[in-house]
Amino acid sequence: MSKPLFYISLLPFIMVLGNSMMIPILPDMQSELHLTEKESGYILSFFSFPAAIIIPFIGFLSDRFGRKILILLSLFFVIGGSVLCAVSIWFPxxxxxxxxxxxxxxxxxxxxxxxxxxxxxxxxDRTRQGEAFGLLEVFNGVGKVVAPIVGATAAAIYNWNLAFVFVIIVTVLSLVGIFKTIPNKKSGNQVNSIRNYLQDLIYVLKSKWLEIFPLFYMGAVGLFLLFGILFYLSYYIEMTYHIDGFFKGTAFMFPLAAMTIVSYWTGKQLKNSGNFQSLTLIGISVMMVSFAGMEWNHSFHFFLFFLTIAFAGLGFILPCMNTAITSQVSDGERGFIVGLYGTARFIGVALGPTIFSIWIDDVGYMIRIVFILSFSMLLAFIFHQLIMKETQPYLQK
Structure with a gap:
């Protein structure tokens, strides 16, 4: 692995750190800052909503000003925000x-x-892009597994604000490396005005909404369930077992590692439409069965077991959504669609902790809603397949 590729691969790792590292330390933050569960959920949501709003315009801005400049500016924002979070405890x-x-x-x-x-x-080079994109997914997956452990350990060693220092260190490493090793080049595409960009965006939405909305819905609901349930699990472990630090962080490792491993395997299997359909159905079915198992017995050990299986199911679904969205649109539409899909996912991430904070005292009700949402993903998938049969052949082999 070359140095430039290593520094670039740190970027998805940094994004994962932004929320995943916070989940196990939310109870500590709530206690020290005298927050309600709903207010502690804002700590995750206030990260995700701004990202959701800006992501659709990232491609346009990088076409206009250059990839490297925009990456460096983004990393400066991450560092500045992390510094403010780390020292916020010292302010009124x-x-x-x-x-x-x-x-x-x-x-x-x-x-x-x-x-x-x-x-x-x-x-x-196109012959090496598959390897490079695979490396991004590896760093993304490692981030999901490592981030909760790092966050919980940092809080146990000193205080919750130490977790932000780790984000600063990793971000500075990526910033310096990218500044030294990556040339600044624009995409080479024709750069439109913001007005034309918005017009194109609206046109794509009008012409593709029936095909893409079910995929957006499944991706958003999947991330909503992921971060919502992890938010609940953090409080559940704290309130029931009073476990903190490294050992609390390892509890998150099992479901997140299962999702990462299955996602990696699924990505290698996605070669045609038949794979997409069968793997998506397997993932949704696994999630529904697992959530039904939680309703049957939601003691901690059973809850963690069924949650690990459910997140493995989600590991089937998310790569399928990525492949479907990028494969069924033209090259000219792909940037818009992928940006909007990123927004949908981040909305799910943002709403998860906030909504689950309302259900945190009634686990039975929460699990029933979770099962209903997983069933709604099945309905969305069936609707998508019916629409695709009416409009166009699905993924081209």
Missing amino acids: HPFIWLLIGRVIQGIGAAGTTPLAMAIIGDAV
């Missing part, structure tokens, strides 16, 4: 300063993974 009204820092972090995070993918598309 620390929660307000913390949320401002999270917004700044989120603005910066919007330009990490999308620009990493764009710069690989520009600079890496």
